[in-house]
Amino acid sequence: MKYEHRVxxxxxxxxxxxxxxxTVDNKGNDDEVAIxxxxxxxxxxxxxxxxxxxxxxxxxxxxxxxxxxxxxxxxDCLVVSFLVDQPKEVFFTLIxxxxxxxxxxxxxxxxxxxxxIGKFIHTSKYLFGPALVEAYTLESKAALYPRVILDRAVxxxxxxxxxxxxxxxxxxxxxxSLLKQDSDGMYYIDYFYGAHSxxxxxxxxxxxxxxxxxxxxxxxxxxASHHSKADIRVKYLWMRERxxxxxxxxxxxxxxxxLESRGQFDLVNFYKNLRKISPNRYAKQLGVSAKKYNKxxxxxx
Numbered sequence: 001m002k003y004e005h006r007v008x009x010x011x012x013x014x015x016x017x018x019x020x021x022x023t024v025d026n027k028g029n030d031d032e033v034a035i036x037x038x039x040x041x042x043x044x045x046x047x048x049x050x051x052x053x054x055x056x057x058x059x060x061x062x063x064x065x066x067x068x069x070x071x072x073x074x075x076d077c078l079v080v081s082f083l084v085d086q087p088k089e090v091f092f093t094l095i096x097x098x099x100x101x102x103x104x105x106x107x108x109x110x111x112x113x114x115x116x117i118g119k120f121i122h123t124s125k126y127l128f129g130p131a132l133v134e135a136y137t138l139e140s141k142a143a144l145y146p147r148v149i150l151d152r153a154v155x156x157x158x159x160x161x162x163x164x165x166x167x168x169x170x171x172x173x174x175x176x177s178l179l180k181q182d183s184d185g186m187y188y189i190d191y192f193y194g195a196h197s198x199x200x201x202x203x204x205x206x207x208x209x210x211x212x213x214x215x216x217x218x219x220x221x222x223x224a225s226h227h228s229k230a231d232i233r234v235k236y237l238w239m240r241e242r243x244x245x246x247x248x249x250x251x252x253x254x255x256x257x258x259l260e261s262r263g264q265f266d267l268v269n270f271y272k273n274l275r276k277i278s279p280n281r282y283a284k285q286l287g288v289s290a291k292k293y294n295k296x297x298x299x300x301x
Contacts, residue, residue, distance in 0.1 A: 003119035003129055006068075007090060007154055009080040009097060010135035011113035013041070013104070014146060014235075016076030037107065044103040045073060048096050049080070069093070070122040078113075079132065081122045090158025094178045094189060097148055098198060101191040102209070108216055110235075114138030115150035117157055145238035147188040155179070155187065180242075192246040207270050210250070217243055217277055237279075244276040 118131035
């Protein structure tokens with residue numbers, strides 16, 4: 001047996017231990033509602049990888065029939081891999097991971113991960129290889145925040161084996177539309193403004209998505225206000241910065257005027273009343289100034 005050259009995604013569900021702790025009360029009794037919440041999270045994961053990708057490709061006039069993708073789910077981790085030269089598979093896997101992040105967010109669950117490329121063996125019975133070690137290391141040491149990161153080599157492999165068109169610049173734009181480059185140079189799958197195009201009804205579903213995401217971040221900052229939870233707080237601060245960047249886009253003068261020109265006044269009202277997440281409230285909980293709070297806990301942005 002020899003290693004295959006594969007793209008490998010390792011994804012970790014954050015806060016899974018807390019989810020499991022909630023499934024049993026302090027008397028040792030099962031909490032069926034909490035158990036159902038965990039089951040729902042697993043079903044969300046499975047549903048993503050069982051989706052018929054044909055619907056994603058209708059606009060491109062091509063079909064997708066990956067015969068090399070393998071998916072393994074165990075405890076709070078997910079591993080997805082496929083042969084590097086599988087046509088279009090990088091693009092479709094990035095979309096699937098983006099949808100996974102969004103579906104988990106709808107259940108108030110965050111995830112973090114990394115995508116690598118290299119030698120790997122992945123079957124229904126076992127999975128091992130240097131590429132998985134690299135993906136795991138990147139997830140645990142470099143991802144840091146609730147984001148799924150990937151090396152430029154993965155992007156380049158996706159472009160090389162896209163087969164979406166004969167236009168390489170189009171293929172590049174297509175893949176890059178799913179990604180953002182962070183302040184540390186790492187690329188990550190954009191589930192902030194980038195989620196807009198993947199919703200069933202982008203224009204009218206996006207306000208609900210924004211509201212839920214903002215609520216998750218605010219609750220996270222609130223619950224992690226104590227200095228002993230600084231490591232958790234930093235994750236939500238990173239999310240806050242990207243969330244606020246998104247708010248700048250959707251509440252810009254051009255965006256509002258575009259909605260007004262189309263008579264979408266209910267959306268105009270929503271976006272005009274949309275506010276960024278301010279650090280001041282959480283700074284007061286710690287008894288420090290907002291300036292000191294941000295200096296101590298602000299993520300790279």
